Amino acid sequence: MSKYQNIREEAYKANMLLPKLGLVLFTFGNASAADQEDQVFAIKPSGVPYEELSPGNMVIVDFEGKTVEGDLRPSSDTQTHAVLYKHWSEIGGIVHTHSTYGTAWAQSLKPIPIYGTTHADHTTAAIPCAPPMSDDKIAGNYEYETGFQIMDHLKACGLSYMEVEMILVGNHAPFTWGKDAAKAVYNSAVVEEIAKMALLTQQLKPQVQPMKDALIKKHFDRKHGVDSYYGQ
Amino acid sequence: MSKYQNIREEAYKANMLLPKLGLVLFTFGNASAADQEDQVFAIKPSGVPYEELSPGNMVIVDFEGKTVEGDLRPSSDTQTHAVLYKHWSEIGGIVHTHSTYGTAWAQSLKPIPIYGTTHADHTTAAIPCAPPMSDDKIAGNYEYETGFQIMDHLKACGLSYMEVEMILVGNHAPFTWGKDAAKAVYNSAVVEEIAKMALLTQQLKPQVQPMKDALIKKHFDRKHGVDSYYGQ
Amino acid sequence: MSKYQNIREEAYKANMLLPKLGLVLFTFGNASAADQEDQVFAIKPSGVPYEELSPGNMVIVDFEGKTVEGDLRPSSDTQTHAVLYKHWSEIGGIVHTHSTYGTAWAQSLKPIPIYGTTHADHTTAAIPCAPPMSDDKIAGNYEYETGFQIMDHLKACGLSYMEVEMILVGNHAPFTWGKDAAKAVYNSAVVEEIAKMALLTQQLKPQVQPMKDALIKKHFDRKHGVDSYYGQ
Amino acid sequence: MSKYQNIREEAYKANMLLPKLGLVLFTFGNASAADQEDQVFAIKPSGVPYEELSPGNMVIVDFEGKTVEGDLRPSSDTQTHAVLYKHWSEIGGIVHTHSTYGTAWAQSLKPIPIYGTTHADHTTAAIPCAPPMSDDKIAGNYEYETGFQIMDHLKACGLSYMEVEMILVGNHAPFTWGKDAAKAVYNSAVVEEIAKMALLTQQLKPQVQPMKDALIKKHFDRKHGVDSYYGQ
Numbered sequence: 001m002s003k004y005q006n007i008r009e010e011a012y013k014a015n016m017l018l019p020k021l022g023l024v025l026f027t028f029g030n031a032s033a034a035d036q037e038d039q040v041f042a043i044k045p046s047g048v049p050y051e052e053l054s055p056g057n058m059v060i061v062d063f064e065g066k067t068v069e070g071d072l073r074p075s076s077d078t079q080t081h082a083v084l085y086k087h088w089s090e091i092g093g094i095v096h097t098h099s100t101y102g103t104a105w106a107q108s109l110k111p112i113p114i115y116g117t118t119h120a121d122h123t124t125a126a127i128p129c130a131p132p133m134s135d136d137k138i139a140g141n142y143e144y145e146t147g148f149q150i151m152d153h154l155k156a157c158g159l160s161y162m163e164v165e166m167i168l169v170g171n172h173a174p175f176t177w178g179k180d181a182a183k184a185v186y187n188s189a190v191v192e193e194i195a196k197m198a199l200l201t202q203q204l205k206p207q208v209q210p211m212k213d214a215l216i217k218k219h220f221d222r223k224h225g226v227d228s229y230y231g232q
Numbered sequence: 233m234s235k236y237q238n239i240r241e242e243a244y245k246a247n248m249l250l251p252k253l254g255l256v257l258f259t260f261g262n263a264s265a266a267d268q269e270d271q272v273f274a275i276k277p278s279g280v281p282y283e284e285l286s287p288g289n290m291v292i293v294d295f296e297g298k299t300v301e302g303d304l305r306p307s308s309d310t311q312t313h314a315v316l317y318k319h320w321s322e323i324g325g326i327v328h329t330h331s332t333y334g335t336a337w338a339q340s341l342k343p344i345p346i347y348g349t350t351h352a353d354h355t356t357a358a359i360p361c362a363p364p365m366s367d368d369k370i371a372g373n374y375e376y377e378t379g380f381q382i383m384d385h386l387k388a389c390g391l392s393y394m395e396v397e398m399i400l401v402g403n404h405a406p407f408t409w410g411k412d413a414a415k416a417v418y419n420s421a422v423v424e425e426i427a428k429m430a431l432l433t434q435q436l437k438p439q440v441q442p443m444k445d446a447l448i449k450k451h452f453d454r455k456h457g458v459d460s461y462y463g464q
Numbered sequence: 465m466s467k468y469q470n471i472r473e474e475a476y477k478a479n480m481l482l483p484k485l486g487l488v489l490f491t492f493g494n495a496s497a498a499d500q501e502d503q504v505f506a507i508k509p510s511g512v513p514y515e516e517l518s519p520g521n522m523v524i525v526d527f528e529g530k531t532v533e534g535d536l537r538p539s540s541d542t543q544t545h546a547v548l549y550k551h552w553s554e555i556g557g558i559v560h561t562h563s564t565y566g567t568a569w570a571q572s573l574k575p576i577p578i579y580g581t582t583h584a585d586h587t588t589a590a591i592p593c594a595p596p597m598s599d600d601k602i603a604g605n606y607e608y609e610t611g612f613q614i615m616d617h618l619k620a621c622g623l624s625y626m627e628v629e630m631i632l633v634g635n636h637a638p639f640t641w642g643k644d645a646a647k648a649v650y651n652s653a654v655v656e657e658i659a660k661m662a663l664l665t666q667q668l669k670p671q672v673q674p675m676k677d678a679l680i681k682k683h684f685d686r687k688h689g690v691d692s693y694y695g696q
Numbered sequence: 697m698s699k700y701q702n703i704r705e706e707a708y709k710a711n712m713l714l715p716k717l718g719l720v721l722f723t724f725g726n727a728s729a730a731d732q733e734d735q736v737f738a739i740k741p742s743g744v745p746y747e748e749l750s751p752g753n754m755v756i757v758d759f760e761g762k763t764v765e766g767d768l769r770p771s772s773d774t775q776t777h778a779v780l781y782k783h784w785s786e787i788g789g790i791v792h793t794h795s796t797y798g799t800a801w802a803q804s805l806k807p808i809p810i811y812g813t814t815h816a817d818h819t820t821a822a823i824p825c826a827p828p829m830s831d832d833k834i835a836g837n838y839e840y841e842t843g844f845q846i847m848d849h850l851k852a853c854g855l856s857y858m859e860v861e862m863i864l865v866g867n868h869a870p871f872t873w874g875k876d877a878a879k880a881v882y883n884s885a886v887v888e889e890i891a892k893m894a895l896l897t898q899q900l901k902p903q904v905q906p907m908k909d910a911l912i913k914k915h916f917d918r919k920h921g922v923d924s925y926y927g928q
Contacts, residue, residue: 025889026882028814047927076918076926098814100889104896107811108904115339117404118260118330135910142914171907172813186258193257193332199900200336204431208340211403214367218374222308230308231279347571349636350492350562418490425489425564432568436663440572443635446599450606454540462540463511579803581868582724582794650722657721657796664800668895672804675867678831682838686772694772695743 008055011042014181029097033181045072083147093181101195106168120219240287243274246413261329265413277304315379325413333427338400352451472519475506478645493561497645509536547611557645565659570632584683707738710877725793729877741768779843789877797891802864816915
């Protein structure tokens with residue numbers, strides 16, 4: 001039995017949730033689960049239909065993006081996952097989807113403003129949208145550069161990856177992360193729901209303003225603050 | 233066996249209907265069932281996934297918001313439920329969801345106008361949208377104040393809680409109520425459907441006007457008037 | 465066994481298809497099946513949830529709207545069905561729903577223009593939208609008058625009930641009919657799909673024009689003309 | 697056993713996927729699978745509900761559109777399939793649906809611009825929209841002419857059927873194709889998803905521009921280029 005059985009199971013379960021939650025069509029998405037101590041992660045094999053996945057065919061990759069264990073080619077987005085795991089030592093899971101509304105926002109190159117408590121329950125900021133990369137980066141090591149594009153844009157927004165666990169990559173689609181793969185999947189469903197609500201809100205009121213700071217702070221704190229009182 | 237078994241069962245069933253009706257993602261919602269005589273209600277425990285709910289893990293809370301029976305922490309919105317039950321002696325159930333279209337209207341800070349009989353079958357008025365609270369109330373006993381915000385806004389609209397069993401809380405989401413928890417759930421599905429239809433109607437005709445009073449009155453009366461002839 | 469067993473079965477099956485096709489929430493709709501020779505029809509009992517329906521609890525009503533057989537009160541829309549069956553001797557089924565997109569069009573008081581072959585496969589005209597009735601008709605025998613409102617508006621549009629088997633009633637919702645209840649259900653799903661497509665088409669192109677006559681004629685004829693070649 | 701058993705099975709499976717993927721209502725669509733060597737294809741019988749389909753009732757038709765084997769009348773769109781198979785020797789499957797968003801774009805007579813990588817993963821160009829035919833072609837051999845309309849418009853756009861495997865027919869709906877029927881079904885789901893995302897993107901940003909060439913090229917190449925690294 002693989003010494004990576006735990007992250008294999010975790011990555012497998014996370015991947016299987018994506019179609020169940022309506023977040024992926026065919027193979028348009030991938031989830032990974034990392035072991036930060038061993039500096040490896042388990043990720044979906046590229047282009048394999050969800051119904052053929054198993055813990056055993058997850059691919060084990062190190063933080064440089066090299067396959068450590070597994071016969072299949074890992075997800076084409078593997079380098080992006082590797083870069084993020086390497087630089088963000090507190091995360092244990094990453095998810096990438098092309099979910100419909102999140103992708104539409106990414107295609108519009110716009111961040112998603114905070115219009116309500118559903119959003120504020122998860123982050124105190126607009127969900128950032130990283131701009132498309134320069135042509136030479138695109139032509140170069142594209143997926144590797146995507147990782148840096150995500151990190152650089154978060155920094156440019158003055159945000160840490162602990163405060164906001166989701167981002168849109170311009171002209172592309174959402175990436176989310178979290179302490180483990182299940183949390184990253186949760187965040188990918190949250191970003192899709194927030195994206196849909198925000199689009200509908202703008203349709204109802206084109207000049208809508210973000211909600212006020214007091215309410216943003218309250219809702220985030222009741223879930224995540226020192227005196228949080230949400231959950232058990 | 234708990235003396236509150238009846239409201240435990242009622243609250244449990246009501247909560248389980250919320251994901252089934254597509255009204256909640258993850259744990260973004262809660263239902264409660266009250267015993268007005270004993271001045272207690274059963275409510276969903278906070279942050280517990282729907283698939284782990286049972287009548288036994290509903291939390292019994294009194295109308296001051298204090299837990300009477302149960303090991304788990306009650307929903308973070310418990311104080312709002314408590315305030316409403318305490319002041320509205322005729323209701324036996326309350327539901328709060330972040331359903332997509334209802335929440336979009338709440339985020340736009342707009343009441344939902346009556347554009348058709350689907351709406352008028354349930355209320356003769358626009359579905360009100362309470363404005364966000366003042367910053368000090370938000371920073372204070374937020375969920376408790378939310379209860380008063382709902383009651384005050386209904387009054388300001390000249391409506392009683394018997395006439396309209398649903399409201400939007402600005403920048404937040406819908407709350408609904410009724411004679412029992414099942415009716416409150418029913419109302420939460422109704423507000424979502426009305427919200428979607430009204431948004432689509434405005435898209436088809438930006439300058440649409442509410443429908444005329446004769447039709448509003450007729451449809452409400454045939455379901456709820458003295459000579460109602462809907463149902464058995 | 466009831467001599468009306470056939471239309472009981474037919475009406476029951478038709479009603480059960482409505483929630484399955486996503487056309488009704490709760491009890492917001494009804495289907496009936498008529499026996500034109502005996503001048504009676506079987507219709508859903510009022511306000512009874514779909515899961516409690518059976519052929520046996522369909523209500524048998526004559527073309528004057530009087531109950532002939534059955535203990536339950538018939539649908540509140542029974543008089544509308546009765547009027548249409550009485551005057552349109554070639555139809556054997558009627559369906560009324562509050563399906564989301566069809567209702568949004570009805571709420572906008574606009575007919576649905578023909579933008580494509582999906583629509584033309586079913587009718588050569590825009591789907592008419594009858595205007596709301598006068599206040600005194602609404603206050604009078606409302607459902608009975610709704611039947612005449614439908615017939616009068618079809619005539620005013622220069623259409624026969626054989627050419628177009630679907631209509632919107634302004635501020636209300638769609639009614640459809642056909643040679644039997646199954647065809648009326650089919651038409652209710654078609655009007656919802658056409659309504660959604662037409663709304664999206666207008667969003668993509670606000671100044672869109674109806675498609676040209678040659679194409680309208682071709683598609684209708686290949687399904688319904690003398691030399692039709694669709695189906696078996 | 698029919699010598700065409702293989703394409704019967706392939707066409708049957710492809711047709712059954714259409715309702716499962718939410719791409720057809722009732723019988724509004726058809727899939728076929730061709731044997732380019734024998735110059736025949738298996739196609740859905742016209743107007744037969746999906747639940748009554750079987751490999752055995754697929755109709756075998758030659759590339760002139762004549763039935764070779766089968767008792768049922770083939771799909772009313774058979775001539776379009778025949779023309780495309782005859783002229784495009786590299787394809788083995790064709791699908792036609794009236795999927796909601798794809799049809800809305802077709803009804804707007806607009807090609808679908810490339811706004812993101814979801815689109816670029818499948819084609820480097822906007823998804824073309826062939827204009828409606830002239831009135832005399834419509835009145836003539838309509839479905840046969842539709843095949844030429846598709847081929848001619850592709851050419852007019854400077855595209856080969858190998859580069860782009862999907863097209864909209866103006867005022868009608870999407871057609872897709874591929875090396876086999878399964879690929880054509882896949883493409884029909886892709887065009888629907890891209891169509892929805894593009895519509896939402898325009899709603900978020902009415903003046904949105906197509907994404908830049910470097911990114912279009914990169915995403916297409918990583919899936920389809922000489923050095924493609926997507927899939928196994």
